[in-house]
Amino acid sequence: MFSSLFNLVFSAYEQFIYLPLFIEIAIVFIYIAVFATVIAYSVILYKRWKAYVEEKRLAFISPKIEQMITEQVLLNENLERLPVEEIEFDRAALDDPAFKHKWVRQAIIDIIIQYRRNFRGEVGELLRKLYIDMDLGKESFDKLKNIRWEIQIKALTELTKMDITISDVTILPLTNSLKPELRAAARNAYVQLSKNEPFKFFDIATEPLLPWDQLELFKIITTTKEISIPNFSRWVSYSDNKSIVSFCLKLIAHYDQQSAIPAVMGLLNNKDHMFRADAINCLGKLSAEQSESKLIEIYNTQPLICQLEILKAIGRIASGRHLEFLKNEFLYSYNFDIRMNAARSLIRHNTPISRAMVQEMLETSEEEAKLIIKHCQNPLIK
Amino acid sequence: MMQAIRNWIINSSVLESLGLFYQTVVFIYGTTLLAVYAILAVMSLISIRRYLKKNASVDYGIILESPLAPGISVVAPAFNEGVTIIQNVRSLLTFNYPKFEVIIINDGSTDDTLEKLITEFQLVHVEYAFREKLNCMPIQRIFKSTNTAYDKLLVIDKINGKSKADGSNAGINLAKYDYYLCTDVDCILDKDTLIKLIKPFMDQPTEVDPKTGEDRSKRVIASGATLRMVNSCDVDEGLLIRARPPRRFLPRFQEMEYIRAFVLGKMGWDLINSVPNVSGGLGMFDTEISVKAGGYDSKSFGEDMDLITRMCSYMKSNNKRYAVKYVPLTLCWTEGPTTLKVFGRQRSRWARGLAQIMSIHRKILFNPRFGRLGLIVFTYNFFFELLAPLIEFGGILFYIYLIITGQINWPYAIILIVFVYTFSVMITTLALLWDQLSFKYYKTWGEVIGLCLMAFLEPFLYHPLILFFALKGYFNFITNRKHVWGNMQRQGFGNQKKKTEPKPEAPPMPAA
Numbered sequence: 001m002f003s004s005l006f007n008l009v010f011s012a013y014e015q016f017i018y019l020p021l022f023i024e025i026a027i028v029f030i031y032i033a034v035f036a037t038v039i040a041y042s043v044i045l046y047k048r049w050k051a052y053v054e055e056k057r058l059a060f061i062s063p064k065i066e067q068m069i070t071e072q073v074l075l076n077e078n079l080e081r082l083p084v085e086e087i088e089f090d091r092a093a094l095d096d097p098a099f100k101h102k103w104v105r106q107a108i109i110d111i112i113i114q115y116r117r118n119f120r121g122e123v124g125e126l127l128r129k130l131y132i133d134m135d136l137g138k139e140s141f142d143k144l145k146n147i148r149w150e151i152q153i154k155a156l157t158e159l160t161k162m163d164i165t166i167s168d169v170t171i172l173p174l175t176n177s178l179k180p181e182l183r184a185a186a187r188n189a190y191v192q193l194s195k196n197e198p199f200k201f202f203d204i205a206t207e208p209l210l211p212w213d214q215l216e217l218f219k220i221i222t223t224t225k226e227i228s229i230p231n232f233s234r235w236v237s238y239s240d241n242k243s244i245v246s247f248c249l250k251l252i253a254h255y256d257q258q259s260a261i262p263a264v265m266g267l268l269n270n271k272d273h274m275f276r277a278d279a280i281n282c283l284g285k286l287s288a289e290q291s292e293s294k295l296i297e298i299y300n301t302q303p304l305i306c307q308l309e310i311l312k313a314i315g316r317i318a319s320g321r322h323l324e325f326l327k328n329e330f331l332y333s334y335n336f337d338i339r340m341n342a343a344r345s346l347i348r349h350n351t352p353i354s355r356a357m358v359q360e361m362l363e364t365s366e367e368e369a370k371l372i373i374k375h376c377q378n379p380l381i382k
Numbered sequence: 383m384m385q386a387i388r389n390w391i392i393n394s395s396v397l398e399s400l401g402l403f404y405q406t407v408v409f410i411y412g413t414t415l416l417a418v419y420a421i422l423a424v425m426s427l428i429s430i431r432r433y434l435k436k437n438a439s440v441d442y443g444i445i446l447e448s449p450l451a452p453g454i455s456v457v458a459p460a461f462n463e464g465v466t467i468i469q470n471v472r473s474l475l476t477f478n479y480p481k482f483e484v485i486i487i488n489d490g491s492t493d494d495t496l497e498k499l500i501t502e503f504q505l506v507h508v509e510y511a512f513r514e515k516l517n518c519m520p521i522q523r524i525f526k527s528t529n530t531a532y533d534k535l536l537v538i539d540k541i542n543g544k545s546k547a548d549g550s551n552a553g554i555n556l557a558k559y560d561y562y563l564c565t566d567v568d569c570i571l572d573k574d575t576l577i578k579l580i581k582p583f584m585d586q587p588t589e590v591d592p593k594t595g596e597d598r599s600k601r602v603i604a605s606g607a608t609l610r611m612v613n614s615c616d617v618d619e620g621l622l623i624r625a626r627p628p629r630r631f632l633p634r635f636q637e638m639e640y641i642r643a644f645v646l647g648k649m650g651w652d653l654i655n656s657v658p659n660v661s662g663g664l665g666m667f668d669t670e671i672s673v674k675a676g677g678y679d680s681k682s683f684g685e686d687m688d689l690i691t692r693m694c695s696y697m698k699s700n701n702k703r704y705a706v707k708y709v710p711l712t713l714c715w716t717e718g719p720t721t722l723k724v725f726g727r728q729r730s731r732w733a734r735g736l737a738q739i740m741s742i743h744r745k746i747l748f749n750p751r752f753g754r755l756g757l758i759v760f761t762y763n764f765f766f767e768l769l770a771p772l773i774e775f776g777g778i779l780f781y782i783y784l785i786i787t788g789q790i791n792w793p794y795a796i797i798l799i800v801f802v803y804t805f806s807v808m809i810t811t812l813a814l815l816w817d818q819l820s821f822k823y824y825k826t827w828g829e830v831i832g833l834c835l836m837a838f839l840e841p842f843l844y845h846p847l848i849l850f851f852a853l854k855g856y857f858n859f860i861t862n863r864k865h866v867w868g869n870m871q872r873q874g875f876g877n878q879k880k881k882t883e884p885k886p887e888a889p890p891m892p893a894a
Contacts, residue, residue, distance in 0.1 A: 020794070023798075026797050033808040037808045044815050047819065180587075185439065210585055212585055218449075337513075380528065
């Protein structure tokens with residue numbers, strides 16, 4: 001049987017090698033294409049089947065997990081009588097054989113995290129205790145040691161949500177990881193978990209803080225309770241990482257850190273004009289009156305983006321000392337954006353003198369100027 | 383007589399050379415093309431997996447309350463959309479995003495589009511100062527709503543510019559934010575479209591030259607996502623309730639083609655930063671670069687590809703690094719033509735647009751000064767998009783010639799046909815697989831299988847149509863025929879009797 005099969009293959013091979021090259025190539029590709037197509041359909045079917053089975057399995061186990069959490073945590077009678085750390089769970093319920101499988105333990109972690117999102121206070125703390133008592137932290141720490149960065153991120157997310165401390169030795173190197181996603185997750189986790197120095201990684205950060213990372217960190221910093229907010233000017237003055245400085249400027253403005261004004265003003269001489277624009281924006285938001293004269297002084301030497309920021313800043317500071325400057329920019333500039341911003345800043349002053357000035361311009365200026373003023377005055381247009 | 387013609391054909395030296403050309407050069411061309419598709423398939427898989435891994439742990443909700451979220455202007459031109467305009471605008475106003483405005487451009491509608499908008503959204507005429515950065519037909523009036531619930535809405539009434547490009551330019555002139563999303567007002571967009579499309583812009587690190595202070599970061603200038611057919615989907619009040627592949631054959635073929643072009647094609651190009659085009663149906667752009675590149679060209683038949691080409695070309699000319707990004711998620715659902723007449727008009731227009739772009743920007747082709755744009759994007763488009771229909775048509779004629787003259791070697795011919803057929807089916811199947819890996823849009827197995835079957839029928843039914851209309855488009859381009867714009871009448875989603883003219887969207891760049 002084998003010899004006849006061999007003869008068949010051999011004769012096919014003999015016929016094949018005498019075919020023209022392009023026909024040989026075509027035949028090889030036909031086999032590859034058919035094989036790849038069959039594999040592709042098999043994978044589609046397998047993936048859909050796998051997703052279906054997982055869905056079914058979860059649908060089966062989830063009610064059981066939820067029932068356990070409800071009984072052990074939400075309806076725990078000791079919750080009102082004892083401090084959380086003294087409450088003991090029913091070990092038999094926790095040690096249910098159904099909860100031993102790895103995928104079930106992952107499902108328990110996910111469900112506890114979901115519950116923690118909705119429950120704060122003592123219930124939240126008891127959920128955390130349940131996570132610890134079921135030794136689920138081990139699963140998360142195991143994931144942290146995984147070589148795949150996406151698994152490490154999952155671990156960091158779980159530990160952060162469960163408020164489990166991670167040692168600096170483990171997490172700080174991750175805050176400088178070359179993988180931007182892991183780096184961001186580690187930084188977020190560090191800010192949330194480090195009780196003493198949540199911003200320590202600012203000192204050692206060599207990799208940039210991407211705009212999206214800034215968004216996440218900003219949310220974490222501004223919404224996490226029990227976080228001690230430092231004076232961010234220290235990084236504005238000393239950090240070599242420009243993205244950290246830029247982010248600190250946003251935090252300074254958010255926390256209205258007036259003491260940071262001299263450090264921010266120090267950035268007005270920076271070579272990077274985007275950086276200067278950020279600093280000017282920050283000074284405006286801080287209503288830093290002491291910076292006004294400096295801003296006016298440097299105005300003519302700045303690129304457009306900085307000039308626009310200066311005009312906005314003067315409007316925000318609204319000291320009333322530079323109304324003439326704004327008026328001149330509005331009346332005599334050839335740049336539409338400058339005129340718009342000057343007009344907005346003038347109107348923003350909203351003092352008797354500025355109102356009179358605006359009214360006078362409205363009566364005496366040319367059509368485009370009138371249109372700009374009306375535009376800026378219209379409350380429907382923001 | 384017939385014998386004389388036959389002898390002349392056999393003895394003709396021109397035909398002999400043509401024969402030699404088709405036997406050698408075109409085989410190499412065809413094999414290269416198929417190899418490129420195979421490489422593209424691998425690249426797109428890497429790109430998709432990278433995207434999924436990267437975004438698996440991202441909490442998109444974090445942006446919703448953030449003061450650091452960049453502003454986005456949604457620009458949507460409308461022409462005679464009276465039937466659906468209200469629900470479409472309502473849908474656009476409900477994006478999950480903290481900082482955006484919706485600019486609706488009433489492009490000289492002759493129906494009651496504007497009146498309906500004014501009544502429904504309590505609009506009043508406002509005196510609005512703006513600078514005309516891009517050319518467009520005159521703007522007559524600008525409206526804002528007196529109801530604070532609609533304070534994100536801005537309506538522009540302008541003279542009809544006979545193209546979507548003109549309307550879009552008017553919208554960009556009034557866009558106040560750094561980024562704008564360009565879409566068709568009748569498209570159904572995912573609620574998270576703005577979040578998903580702004581993310582690539584926010585994932586690029588800033589990089590400044592320490593000596594000169596010059597910005598050396600790779601700037602994302604545009605991002606796009608997959609489009610699909612909305613034809614048989616369940617839609618309620620501008621919201622997609624349930625996705626289904628179209629029931630009718632023609633739009634279903636298009637769905638398959640879109641998946642292949644977006645998921646396999648554009649995601650593949652994304653890996654090497656050579657995305658050739660961001661669809662007109664859905665794309666987010668950097669406003670500053672878009673304006674500096676001159677905005678949309680209202681005379682172009684492929685205005686979206688033309689814009690991306692000019693934006694990339696602007697960046698290269700100014701020695702700035704750039705990226706065009708794609709996300710493998712379907713964020714936009716659009717109506718595909720259901721009749722051959724409308725479909726043919728759309729495809730001829732796309733083909734004409736491609737020829738026009740290659741002609742206008744010919745200096746970019748093979749030009750190393752334009753980097754990937756000149757050496758990869760344009761080279762690929764020239765050889766494998768522009769020339770492909772011509773070579774294929776030539777090949778068909780040559781086949782006929784061989785049959786007439788009895789020179790054909792049938793066993794070899796059949797092997798070659800099977801080769802092309804199986805390869806085409808494989809590429810489409812891989813695209814469908816990649817699509818299933820990224821997100822399962824279809825609920826039932828039947829729907830997936832129904833779509834997969836199209837891959838087997840396409841070479842016989844759909845591809846000949848594409849070829850015919852592409853050649854017609856080239857003919858129109860060469861003869862400079864006037865393009866007839868169809869009447870875009872809509873009767874609202876859910877009404878199966880409606881007849882629609884598709885919006886001039888981007889050619890999805892067929893991959894096989």
